[in-house]
Amino acid sequence: MKKYIVVLDPGHGGSDPGAVGPTGLKESHVAFKIACMVSDILVRYGIEIIFTRAGDTRVSLDERVRIANNSNVDYFVSIHINSATNPKATGTETFAYKVGVEGDRLAYSIQSNLVQAIGLADRGVKYNSLQVVRETPMPACLVEVAFINNPNEEQLLKSAEFLEKAAIGIAKGILEHIGIDYMPKEEEAMGWEEKQGLEHLENLVKKKIIDSPEFWKDKLTEPMPTWAILSLIDRITDK
Ligand SMILES: [Zn+2]
Numbered sequence: 001m002k003k004y005i006v007v008l009d010p011g012h013g014g015s016d017p018g019a020v021g022p023t024g025l026k027e028s029h030v031a032f033k034i035a036c037m038v039s040d041i042l043v044r045y046g047i048e049i050i051f052t053r054a055g056d057t058r059v060s061l062d063e064r065v066r067i068a069n070n071s072n073v074d075y076f077v078s079i080h081i082n083s084a085t086n087p088k089a090t091g092t093e094t095f096a097y098k099v100g101v102e103g104d105r106l107a108y109s110i111q112s113n114l115v116q117a118i119g120l121a122d123r124g125v126k127y128n129s130l131q132v133v134r135e136t137p138m139p140a141c142l143v144e145v146a147f148i149n150n151p152n153e154e155q156l157l158k159s160a161e162f163l164e165k166a167a168i169g170i171a172k173g174i175l176e177h178i179g180i181d182y183m184p185k186e187e188e189a190m191g192w193e194e195k196q197g198l199e200h201l202e203n204l205v206k207k208k209i210i211d212s213p214e215f216w217k218d219k220l221t222e223p224m225p226t227w228a229i230l231s232l233i234d235r236i237t238d239k
Helices: 027-043 061-069 102-118 151-157 160-178 192-206 213-217 226-238
Strands: 005-010 048-051 075-082 092-096 122-127 140-147
Touching: 005 027, 005 061, 027 048, 027 075, 027 160, 075 102, 075 160, 092 102, 102 122, 102 140, 102 160, 140 151, 140 160, 151 160, 192 213
Parallel strands: 005 048, 005 075, 075 140, 092 122
Antiparallel strands: 092 140
């Protein structure tokens, strides 16, 4: 299977914070957090990620383009947070260089998945001659997740849960464009039903009511059919 390489380009950084929200939240910080979360998801699918900056550092647009051009890169996705003079400006938009190029379809895929994931207004895919999408030879787009100058959206951008949703939306969009099905991460933590079940199972084993815990352990999260409940009662009342 082909190994895909995606360049993630968190906007701004270092002495260039990008847009700053009413309470001081920096676009550069939010974009970097989202990019890290997107990376965490994509690597689960064997996709190699190249970052245009490794932390909170200032990297010029020329340098970002050079990083993309120097590798065997398949896709380039720049992550930004929007800002406008109107504090009521709201929603999500994604920029592609031109209508009809593959970067345009990538932009559509990211835009629709991101809007679905975070539920803000859909401002659509737009076209603009932005250096990082114009001078990158691979399909490229630039996503503006939400408006940091809008007090409501700035609050959302402070929430790790919201950023995770945004990252899932962006990652899903990239995966869908490549043709890979997104699967939600398997719950690593044990469900409460299973925890409860194990506790009761331990007690019943201690009380010597159940003599084969293994048999029940495998069935803790299964809804129990009536015959199994009857059989259990029957066994318990035998003792
Ligand atoms: Zn920006």
